[in-house]
Amino acid sequence: MLNTGYKMINIKIKKGEKFNNIVPEKLKDKIIATRINDKLYDLYDEAPEDGEAELIDIYSAEGEKILLHSAAHLLANAVTDIYKNALPNTSNEDENTFYYDFKMDPVSIEDFPIIEKKMEEIAKNNIKIEKIILSKEEILKIFKNNKYKIDKINDNLKDNMESSVYKQGDYMEFCRGPHVPSTGYIKAFKLLSVSSTNYEGDINKEKMIRIYGTAFPDKKLLNSFLAKREEAMKRDHRRIGAEMDLFMFDNERAPGMPFYTPNGAIIRNELINYMKEINKSHGWEEVWTAHVFKDIIWKQSGHYDKYKNDMFLFELQNGDHYGLKPMNCPGHITIFQRNAYSYRDMPVKYSEPGTVYRYEKSGEMGGLTRPRGFTIDDGHGFVRPDQVLEETISLLKMVPEIFRTILGTEEISYDLSVIDKDHPENYLVSYICNNCSTKFEMRAVSKELKCPNCGSFDLKVDFSMWDNATDSLREALKTLNLKYTEYPGEAAFYGPKIDIHIKDALGRLWQLSTIQLDFFMPINFDLSYIDRDDKKVRPIIIHRAIYGSYERFIAILLEHFNGKLPTWLSPLQTYVIPVSDNYNDYASNINKILTENNIRSKADLSGETLSKKIKLIRKMRPSYIIVVGEKEQNANTISVRNRKDKMEIFEINKFIDYIKKEIENHKIDQIF
RNA sequence: GCCAUCGUAGCUCAGUAGGUAGAGUGGCUGAUUCGUAAUCAGCAGGUCGGGGGUUCAAUUCCCCCCGGUGGCUCCA
Numbered sequence: 001m002l003n004t005g006y007k008m009i010n011i012k013i014k015k016g017e018k019f020n021n022i023v024p025e026k027l028k029d030k031i032i033a034t035r036i037n038d039k040l041y042d043l044y045d046e047a048p049e050d051g052e053a054e055l056i057d058i059y060s061a062e063g064e065k066i067l068l069h070s071a072a073h074l075l076a077n078a079v080t081d082i083y084k085n086a087l088p089n090t091s092n093e094d095e096n097t098f099y100y101d102f103k104m105d106p107v108s109i110e111d112f113p114i115i116e117k118k119m120e121e122i123a124k125n126n127i128k129i130e131k132i133i134l135s136k137e138e139i140l141k142i143f144k145n146n147k148y149k150i151d152k153i154n155d156n157l158k159d160n161m162e163s164s165v166y167k168q169g170d171y172m173e174f175c176r177g178p179h180v181p182s183t184g185y186i187k188a189f190k191l192l193s194v195s196s197t198n199y200e201g202d203i204n205k206e207k208m209i210r211i212y213g214t215a216f217p218d219k220k221l222l223n224s225f226l227a228k229r230e231e232a233m234k235r236d237h238r239r240i241g242a243e244m245d246l247f248m249f250d251n252e253r254a255p256g257m258p259f260y261t262p263n264g265a266i267i268r269n270e271l272i273n274y275m276k277e278i279n280k281s282h283g284w285e286e287v288w289t290a291h292v293f294k295d296i297i298w299k300q301s302g303h304y305d306k307y308k309n310d311m312f313l314f315e316l317q318n319g320d321h322y323g324l325k326p327m328n329c330p331g332h333i334t335i336f337q338r339n340a341y342s343y344r345d346m347p348v349k350y351s352e353p354g355t356v357y358r359y360e361k362s363g364e365m366g367g368l369t370r371p372r373g374f375t376i377d378d379g380h381g382f383v384r385p386d387q388v389l390e391e392t393i394s395l396l397k398m399v400p401e402i403f404r405t406i407l408g409t410e411e412i413s414y415d416l417s418v419i420d421k422d423h424p425e426n427y428l429v430s431y432i433c434n435n436c437s438t439k440f441e442m443r444a445v446s447k448e449l450k451c452p453n454c455g456s457f458d459l460k461v462d463f464s465m466w467d468n469a470t471d472s473l474r475e476a477l478k479t480l481n482l483k484y485t486e487y488p489g490e491a492a493f494y495g496p497k498i499d500i501h502i503k504d505a506l507g508r509l510w511q512l513s514t515i516q517l518d519f520f521m522p523i524n525f526d527l528s529y530i531d532r533d534d535k536k537v538r539p540i541i542i543h544r545a546i547y548g549s550y551e552r553f554i555a556i557l558l559e560h561f562n563g564k565l566p567t568w569l570s571p572l573q574t575y576v577i578p579v580s581d582n583y584n585d586y587a588s589n590i591n592k593i594l595t596e597n598n599i600r601s602k603a604d605l606s607g608e609t610l611s612k613k614i615k616l617i618r619k620m621r622p623s624y625i626i627v628v629g630e631k632e633q634n635a636n637t638i639s640v641r642n643r644k645d646k647m648e649i650f651e652i653n654k655f656i657d658y659i660k661k662e663i664e665n666h667k668i669d670q671i672f
Numbered sequence: 673g674c675c676a677u678c679g680u681a682g683c684u685c686a687g688u689a690g691g692u693a694g695a696g697u698g699g700c701u702g703a704u705u706c707g708u709a710a711u712c713a714g715c716a717g718g719u720c721g722g723g724g725g726u727u728c729a730a731u732u733c734c735c736c737c738c739g740g741u742g743g744c745u746c747c748a
Contacts, residue, residue, distance in 0.1 A: 106676060195743030196675035203745050207675050210743070242683080251739045252721085307748060327748060356748095361673050362739080364746065492748085580705045607704085608711090615709045616698090629707055641708065 009055045013047045020044060020181075023055060030217075031055045032185055033066055033178040040066075042131055042178045058185065058217040068093040070129065070180045071189050071215035072100045077171040078118035079104070079211070088173075089148040089199065089208055096225055098215070101197055101208040103148065112191045115211075119189065122169070126184030129168045131177055136161050142172055148199065149174050188222035189215035192229075232506055237555035238367045240563040243619040244571070246554075247368065256365045256372030258551055263571035263620075266600065267557075268375075268550055270569050271406075272353050274666070275377045275547065278402060282394055284351040284379050289331030291355060295321040300524055301330045312357050328354035329518075329543060332380040333525050341529035346539060347387050351379035353550065368551040375550045381542035382527065388469055388540060392476035392498070392515060395544055399513050402546055403502050406569075407560055408668045411503035414482050416473055418496050419466050420489035425449075427493050428520050430462040441523055443493055469517050469540065470496045494520030495540075504560040512553065516543040563621045564643045567670065568663045572622040576603040576638075577613045579629030586633045590626060590652060597656050599663070614641075623670065624659070642670045 011022045019034045020043040033056040034041050036048070040056070047053065057063050072091035079086050079102055086104035107115075134142075136157045142165065143149035153174055157163050166173045168183055180186065191213040199205040216222040241247050246264030249257065260268055276286060295313060298304040303311070303326055312324040325331060332350045341348065355375040364370060383391050396414075403409050419427055425444040432439050435456035442449065450457050473496055477484045484498075491497060495517035501509045518541040521527075528536040547553035557565065567573055574594050578587035584605045591603035604613045614625060625641040632638055638655060641647045650658075658671040 108677070193742065194676075197744050198674075201744070203674065207744090209676085212743090249740090255739065301748095303748065310747085329748095358747080361746070363673065363675095363744085366741085370747080494748095577708085579707050582705065609704090609706055610708060611706090612710050613708090618709065625708080627708060631707085639708080645708090647708075 009057075010052045011055065013051060013053045015049050016046050018044065018046055019053060022053060027055065027057075029185075030058050032058045032063055032180045035062075040178045043181050044131060045178075058180070063217070064096075065093055066178055067180060067186065067215050067217065068096075068098040070183075071186050071213060072098040073129075073166065073168065073171070073173050073175070073179070074119050074122060074183060074186050074189070075100050075115070075191070075211060075213055076102070076173065077122055077168060078115050080171065081122075082114060082118055083107075087146045087148060090152065096214055097192065097212055099210050099212045101199075101210045103199075103206065104209050106196075106209060107194055107211070109191075109194060112194075116189075116191055119186075123183045123186045123189075125169075126182050127169045128182045129166055129179045131164045131166055131179075133162050133164055136163065139163060139165055139174060143174060186215055187217065188219045189213060190222060190226065228506075232559075235506070235559045235562050236367075237369075237558040240558045241368070244558075244563055244621055246558075246571070255362075256360060258368055258371050258373065264554070266571040267554060267565070267569050271547065271550060271553065272377075274402075274406075275351075275353070278398055278546075279351045279379070282398055283347075284349045284381075287332065287335055287350045287352050289325070289328060289335065289352060289354065291325055291357075292322050293325060293330070295323045297330045297334070298323050298326075301327075301333075301521065302524060303327060303330075307358075310359050312359055324357040325354075326356050326358050328352060328356060328376060328378040329380050329521055329541065330525075332378075333521060333527065333541075336380075336382055336527065337525065341382075341539075343384060343529055343531050343537070346529055347381050347383040347391060349379065349381040349391075351377070354378040368555040371551055374552070376545050377547045377550065379542075379544045381544070382522075382529075382539040383542055384529070384537070385465070385468060385540055388472035388517065388542070389476055389479075391542055392473055393479055395515050395542075395546075396476055396480050396482065396498075399500055399546055403512075405666050406557070406566070407502065407504070409502050409504070413501045413503075413509070414477060414484035415490075415499045415501070416470075416477065416484050416486045416496070417490035417492070417499065418470050418486060418488050419463070419491050421463060423489070424461045424463075427466070427491065428495075428523075430465055431459045432462050434458040434460055441519070443520075445493075465519060466496065469519075473498055473515075473517070492516060492518075494518045502556075504556060505562075506559065510556055512548045512556075513546045514544065514548070517541070518543055565621070565623075566666065566668045567623040567659065568666050570621070570623045571600065572602060572617075572620055573599050573659065573663070574601040574624045574626055575617050575620075575622040576601060576626045576628065577610060577617075578603075578605065579610055579627065581605075581607070583629050583633055587628050590628060590638060593652060594656065597660060599656070599659060640672075642672060644670075646672065648672050 013022050019041055023031045023043065033043060035054040035056060036051050058067055076088040080088060083104050086102045089101040089103065091098060091100040136153065136159060139153055140150060143153065164175065164177060166175050166177060166179055191211060193212045195210050197208050197210045199208055214225060216225060244263060245261050246267065247261060248259050250259065279286065295304060307326060311326050315321050335350060336348055353375050355373060357373045360370060360372050365372065381391055400412055403412060428441055428443040430439055430441050433451035433454060433456050435458050436451060436454040438451055438453040440452055449459060451459060497514060497516035499511050500513035501511050503509050521541050522538045527539055529539055531537045576587045576591045578584050587603050587605065591601050594601035610627065617625065623643060627639045637649050637651055639647060640650050640655060662671055
């Protein structure tokens with residue numbers, strides 16, 4: 001972040017010398033901490049050894065973090081000053097924000113001005129922030145009235161240990177630091193929001209008030225952050241969706257279920273059609289599966305056991321039990337099971353824009369990003385173990401192709417989640433009985449681990465299925481030269497996976513695509529194919545989604561483009577406005593020609609003025625506004641205004657040529 | 673599900689210290705014939721989220737429910 005005028009400065013220091021002494025006078029108001037051998041120190045600290053001290057600039061990323069941390073303390077200082085019975089718990093920093101949790105009576109943003117005023121006062125007084133080293137017992141004494149701090153002290157310090165506490169005026173904090181040298185360094189800050197949380201994130205523990213804020217080295221940076229935040233809020237897909245009339249919710253009749261209006265359905269269908277093309281060219285055959293199943297299938301798949309509280313389940317008059325599908329895989333498996341397969345038939349790859357229903361708890365829903373019914377661009381590949389590599393490579397090629405086309409994004413990151421071999425009990429793995437040599441698969445987390453054949457407990461874990469599959473994923477990533485990060489222990493219990501994140505125009509990272517290997521469903525549904533040597537073999541299932549869900553992807557799309565979608569996705573591609581009624585015929589005719597060329601066009605022949613028509617249609621974000629009057633009629637041309645409000649005159653046929661190419665090629669940029 | 677907060681016209685919002693509501697915008701009608709972000713006038717629209725309580729009287733105060741929003745937890 002930041003880095004405005006920040007250069008790394010190293011200065012030699014002798015053991016025992018105070019860091020403060022080596023900071024050049026002219027940098028005093030920018031340098032807030034130092035670092036030697038990767039350890040951060042306060043400026044009031046003494047060097048622990050001879051060496052080169054790196055001066056930490058408040059404008060550096062490191063400095064910003066320290067500033068945020070000190071600002072959090074400033075907040076706690078102010079809160080405890082104002083609300084005498086407020087007990088500070090703990091704080092944390094994110095990239096540009098901090099929060100502090102308190103046990104206190106609820107506050108609202110209306111109380112912020114009072115708290116901010118107090119913070120300003122403390123900052124203005126430029127109170128020294130000093131570190132004091134004390135024994136655990138002394139620290140416990142200081143915080144004797146705050147049980148949260150006592151927990152924290154006991155968690156972090158062994159008996160007879162010493163630690164630091166920070167003191168600014170009367171306010172004390174149990175903290176490792178480092179901090180800015182005095183409160184005056186916290187020059188530009190603002191409280192942002194308030195919410196609630198549970199102590200230690202445990203839902204069973206008491207409620208706390210969490211106050212969010214931000215801080216920057218100067219007002220200018222603060223204001224630009226606030227402006228960006230404001231802009232991001234304006235880009236909220238719910239707001240854009242309402243302005244463009246794309247989708248709606250009826251909270252009385254179908255809470256959490258998105259309805260697509262005609263405009264929204266256009267976008268959704270364009271995305272679906274594009275995915276169909278891509279699926280087709282990569283060998284994924286489209287299928288269609290039912291939305292309602294008898295609950296036996298969910299019992300067989302294991303979803304019932306694990307997720308029955310989150311499923312839409314119901315009973316008919318005749319006593320039959322049904323459930324709406326929470327996932328598409330059992331449906332695809334059902335289709336797969338209609339045949340017997342040879343190793344030559346593999347892989348079998350089914351895809352579907354599959355709508356699933358999950359009963360999200362009321363507080364967990366939110367716009368299109370977390371609805372109760374949503375459609376996944378789902379795909380299930382039934383593959384031989386030796387085909388995992390090839391299929392993964394194919395998928396890893398699809399993903400960037402799609403996101404570059406639609407979003408124009410280059411920033412894509414890959415996470416590989418693998419097994420934690422120290423805890424085989426958390427995963428579905430193979431075991432071999434040392435007594436009778438039986439091989440079986442089991443997830444041992446809550447079950448007793450013994451041989452199903454002879455009952456022996458003398459078992460050997462066999463990771464070979466996991467190892468081979470994981471190696472294939474790794475090799476696929478390496479083959480394509482993709483940088484990735486590996487996360488041991490993050491794999492699903494049924495197999496390793498690759499998650500793919502995309503950065504949007506606002507710099508936010510979204511997890512969209514996922515490629516998951518599954519050893520579990522093939523066992524549950526007893527899937528098999530016949531191998532070369534006439535033996536039954538279990539296929540591996542690859543679950544994959546590229547967009548993730550259409551709902552969430554549309555939300556991201558809208559925010560990424562601020563609603564100004566590429567023309568091929570735009571519900572309204574051209575909007576024709578006559579200068580006055582006298583040119584209605586010409587405008588209608590232009591509109592007709594455009595429509596005949598499969599361009600989504602409308603003409604506005606209402607009695608409003610030209611300016612007003614433009615004003616009103618803007619929120620709809622048409623790709624091109626076409627204005628025609630006497631000049632155009634005489635010259636047989638159109639005046640075209642693009643999404644950036646630039647204007648150009650076109651001969652109608654030329655314009656149609658251009659826009660058709662723009663649409664066909666899924667261009668992000670407009671023709672001018 | 674938990675905590676906080678909100679729910680008034682299609683939309684954005686005002687208001688009533690308890691006496692059943694108002695603006696802008698959109699809609700409709702008419703006038704205006706217009707050159708790139710609001711031409712003028714008139715009209716219609718609301719059991720103030722739902723239910724219960726207190727009161728002579730509730731949109732307003734209290735309780736319960738349903739939803740939205742920001743978080744927590746969860747997210748196959």
